[in-house]
Amino acid sequence: MTWRSRLLSPSGIAAVIGVLLFLFLTIAGPVLFLAAAETSNVPDRLLAPSLARPFGTDDLGRDIFSRVLVAARVSILLTLGATVVSTIGGIAYGLIAVILPRHVRRLATGLLDILLAFPWLLMVLFFTVIWGASAMSAMFAIGISGIPFMARLVYNLASSVSGRDYVRAARVVGVGPIGILVRHILPNIANPLFVNAAATASVTLLSFAGLSFLGLGVQAPEYDWGRLLQDGITRIYVNPLAAIGPGIAVVLAGLVFTFVSEALSDTRGGGRGAVARRALGAVAPTRRAGMAATPRQPLAVGEPVAEIADLRVAFATADGGEVERVKGVSLRILPGEVVGIVGESGSGKSLTAMALAGLLGPDARIATTAHTFDGIDMTRPLSPVDRSTLGVELGMVFQDPLTSLNPALTIGRQLTEVPEVHLKMSRTDARAHAAAALEAVGIADAPRRLSQYPHQFSGGMRQRAMIGQALTGRPKLIIADEPTTALDVTVQRQVMGVLRRAQTDTGAAIVFISHDIALVSAFCDRVLVMKDGVVVEELDAQRIREDATHPYSRALIACLPDMTSDRTRPLPVIPPDVAASALAEEVGV
Ligand SMILES: Nc1ncnc2c1ncn2[C@@H]1O[C@H](COP(=O)(O)OP(=O)(O)OP(=O)(O)O)[C@@H](O)[C@H]1O
Incomplete structure (x- = not known):
């Protein structure tokens, strides 16, 4: 009101x-x-x-x-x-x-x-x-x-x-x-x-x-x-x-x-x-004394834009113990590569992506043997310059843009933050830059839209605005965590189109997380299948039906309808006990 x-x-x-x-x-x-x-x-x-x-x-x-x-x-x-x-x-x-x-x-x-x-x-x-x-x-x-x-x-x-x-x-x-x-x-x-x-x-x-x-x-x-x-x-x-x-x-x-x-x-x-x-x-980047910025050098050929090795994420339990939710995941993302992560709810997809972006909260106990983003060693305390680089080069698109866009600030205020604070643009230039980013994600009448609040955007527009926010920097990696789960199929297609265009226009790599193996295999170059905090299989997205050998991946694929599926019969489901025992054998957990 x-x-x-x-x-x-x-x-x-x-x-x-x-x-x-x-x-x-x-x-x-x-x-x-x-x-x-x-x-x-x-x-x-x-x-x-x-x-x-x-x-x-x-x-x-x-x-x-x-x-x-x-x-x-x-x-x-x-x-x-x-x-x-x-x-x-x-x-x-x-x-x-x-x-x-x-x-x-x-x-x-x-x-x-x-x-x-x-x-x-x-x-x-x-x-x-x-x-x-x-x-x-x-x-x-x-x-x-x-x-x-x-x-x-x-x-x-x-x-x-x-x-x-x-x-x-x-x-x-x-x-x-x-x-x-x-x-x-x-x-x-x-x-x-x-x-x-x-x-x-x-x-x-x-x-x-x-x-x-x-x-x-x-x-x-x-x-x-x-x-x-x-x-x-x-x-x-x-x-x-x-x-x-x-x-x-x-x-x-x-x-x-x-x-x-x-x-x-x-x-x-x-x-x-x-x-x-x-x-x-x-708004001002935190200045911390005694922290040297990682020297900026262009990535060598074959060097990953982001890498995390043997990632383990654990949380404290009420009885004073600890429960491990991500159990030794390694991920190497090359420039421009589109990597999908699929898996059932609770398999550790979001934790892996959040850890990659350095966004996990203080309650998470994180251990890795290596963690870099565009040459920045993410295991050390980050300098203001490193944080600024992250702000410009790392884009996040979350599942629910209502919680990821600040409801009290106009879209314009949020989209001008990176250009103003990190790219040092004047307010007018930053606004023009933000309007161009909104137009790039297909939002018409961008200058007027910049003055509106997130609640004045539809769900699909909010998601596109989030992608637009990533485009206001110079993204080298966009992490999209189930960006279309809350949207209907038509809007889902539009958002996927916008994400694809953003990727081709900027050359950014994308980590795309979803439950939907069909969507992931159509959009990505490579697919990681996760279950119970472990990557159980890594597949070429074009050949998942042919190459998948792990019982869980095969079960996921079996749930996909194709031209030969009998549409009068219910879709198959993955029996939890059968899958779990098969997995235990396979991955030794
Ligand atoms: N802050 C937290 N404290 C305790 N447990 C957590 C926390 N965050 C996540 N978990 C647990 O870690 C496990 C993996 O969570 P994660 O969010 O990565 O799952 P996911 O695979 O992304 O699932 P979904 O597809 O439902 O989002 C879940 O069992 C979750 O309950």
């Missing part, structure tokens, strides 16, 4: 009217109503409600309605102040916790959990008692007591985003932790944070009213709605409106905060986009 349609919805209109009303009261209330609110007029004391004085007068003859209007400024400013304290504190704590090393992070989240288990109101009372009863100390007490809740929310949201493909991809091209947080994580969690902050504001308002009512908030002669409530409660049986009036103000302001929170929720590209735009300056 766009901002426009949100604002025109009933809750949007209510939010706008409410915000304008309370804004007016905050600015003009004390100017317009101060005289009636604060001038004592003893002959008029304790008057009953009337048209002229809707809530009656207090024991000094002051108009209670005017006092409620004047109190709006203090009540709302204190509420906003406390909300800002808890929001900023929570965002800072939550985001810093996400980038801490694992053990310190556990401590930080453990502390949060302890604070969250502690009753919130007790914490507020604790701080107000320590700092003394005043409006400011109440504001900080409420604000600080709200930090753990906000920090937990930020931490959870940021953790869920930090594992996304686009964050991993940003890491590999050298965006530092602060850049990742500000540019890729914060914009994607900003929307729920805004919503939560607005919703928290109504609770904060009630807390202020409560504290002032208890005599721990705003002190006389100052007054907010809570204090007025306290003054009126003593006469509740004589003049109920003296207490109900300030209560109505609290309820109305709370409703406005709730409407604002509803209007903020579910808007795309607005709140998040705004934060993203403000954050654009945060």
Whole structure:
């Protein structure tokens, strides 16, 4: 839903009217109503409600309605102040916790959990008692007591985003932790944070009213709605409106905060986009001292563009052990070569490809005897120059472009990153370059499309935009991890055509991962068949039917229908037990 349609919805209109009303009261209330609110007029004391004085007068003859209007400024400013304290504190704590090393992070989240288990109101009372009863100390007490809740929310949201493909991809091209947080994580969690902050504001308002009512908030002669409530409660049986009036103000302001929170929720590209735009300056390749760039030399004839030898990838198990998911895979990709990897789900295809790109997370335990990309030794810590080379020469196309394109940034912003940051182009040149890349993958009206967000693209267009992103550099290798699995057959053909054209235009090598052995053999030069973390067979793509000898490869091929297949019969399936025992014999695992 766009901002426009949100604002025109009933809750949007209510939010706008409410915000304008309370804004007016905050600015003009004390100017317009101060005289009636604060001038004592003893002959008029304790008057009953009337048209002229809707809530009656207090024991000094002051108009209670005017006092409620004047109190709006203090009540709302204190509420906003406390909300800002808890929001900023929570965002800072939550985001810093996400980038801490694992053990310190556990401590930080453990502390949060302890604070969250502690009753919130007790914490507020604790701080107000320590700092003394005043409006400011109440504001900080409420604000600080709200930090753990906000920090937990930020931490959870940021953790869920930090594992996304686009964050991993940003890491590999050298965006530092602060850049990742500000540019890729914060914009994607900003929307729920805004919503939560607005919703928290109504609770904060009630807390202020409560504290002032208890005599721990705003002190006389100052007054907010809570204090007025306290003054009126003593006469509740004589003049109920003296207490109900300030209560109505609290309820109305709370409703406005709730409407604002509803209007903020579910808007795309607005709140998040705004934060993203403000954050654009945060993109910078990480500079690490003491790391020499690998000297750049053209590849010798026959030298692979990427190579990984005896790759083993393991993960820790809950019982403290380790489970190996990739068991000694070796892969050598020559310039311009198209290599397919097929295998059942969980056979280790993606792990192998991610390891090749240096994109596996810190939870993966990786061992290799050699790992190079275009002459860069990937087993060493990479220098900023190496990372820049990777950003320009390595393209990734993932299965789900919705998780690999950053939803908070326009397509243009994402496609100009490599030309601007790594190819050092000016913003205008980078945009023209990105538009050309979009056109190269068959997206019409590219300049306009660059200003759109990923959700405004169809699935096939998003996938083509991902391929276009790879083309904005000078790709030597494109890793396409099941790029067509989520697409229907027609769109699948278009995307395969675009990938093929990208390969012939740039001369890049491609590693193409799929479950679909027919698709892989039609597209690739060579096919690796994987099962249970092992490459069980390597075949010439043109001759897989003739050359396949391994039982698992033969079983995969047997599942393919051909001109002689009886279409009235169900397709054969690979019996798991038979295949497993045959494999055990074959590969000795
Ligand atoms: N971060 C992780 N932690 C623990 N196990 C993991 C992790 N990532 C992958 N695995 C496991 O490693 C195995 C291989 O995963 P991988 O993603 O390479 O499979 P795949 O062959 O690409 O499968 P699919 O075709 O379904 O994507 C799977 O059993 C998976 O559960």
